[in-house]
Amino acid sequence: MQTSLAGPLALIGIAAALAACASEAPVPTTDPVATGGASAGGEGGMGGGGAVAAAGGGDAGGAGGAGGAGGAGGDPGFDEPLVCDGPGPLFATHVIDTSFGPGQSWGRDQLPGIVTGPPEGGGCCSGSLDVCLLGNGGSITLGFAGNGIVDGPGADFIVFENAFEFGESVFAELATVEVSEDGVTWHAFPCDAIAEPYGRCAGYHPVLLSGEPDGPLDPATHGGDPYDLADLGLVQARFVRIVDRPDLASELDGVFDLDAVGIIHPACP
Ligand SMILES: [Ca+2]
Ligand SMILES: [Ca+2]
Secondary structure (H helix, E strand, C coil), X not given: CCCCCCHXXXXXXXXXXXXXXXXXXXXXXXXXXXXXXXXXXXXXXXXXXXXXXXXXXXXXXXXXXXXXXXXXXXXXXXXXXXXXXXXXXXXXCEEEEEECCCCCCCCHHHCCCCCCCCCECCCCCCCCCCCEECCCCCEEEEECCCCCEECCCCCCEEEECCCEEECCEEECCCEEEEEXXXXXXXXXXXXXXXXXXXXXXXXXXXXXXXXXXXXXXXXXXXXXXXXXXXXXXXXXXCEEEEEECCCCCCCCCCCCXXXXXXXXXXXXX
């Protein structure tokens, strides 16, 4: 039977893994952007939106997310059609919206930096702490300023949680991944599995990448949970929303810990 620890046990599980792999224990990082102020606008100009305040934190457990992805604060880049201005960022740049659930106990005060940019993966056998817990049933919406995801051969983007191998199983904490082109209409990759290999749920594959990759993102070498827009019949997406599985509320099924989201096939290469 798979090991699927969790909920309030999420960090305990992480701690256990760190103890098991003490020599490889990742060091919690403090993103200078995130801690530079409560405003997500510090990272790239998305100032003024209600979503920014939601991302800025507060007490865990409440419903955040005033302001939808369609009206992403004051950033015209998200309100208008994507126009490429050279190569776009390959990792999420903005937290557009949040709605945290019970069990949100880590990382919220470090938004947006803790979930933007590249992952800080802990490798096969330990989970990164550079993550934000969503809480049970919680969600987070990310955007890529100046870029989008397009359908190319195979997987088009990767969601990085902090899953890791634990014995012969995987410490998995599941979420549904959704994409949108306009921030209004969403398309979900089906995630209803409760046993390995967890179907199209995110939060199952260890994160092997830590920091910027040397080349294009590749789930085979960088880990994470890969997604193919073609599976949903889509050709492009600009926003990724991750929704913790609300039905997995027991202490044996944890809450999703988001590290990063990266593009394999960028709209602005
Ligand atoms: Ca594809
Ligand atoms: Ca991170």
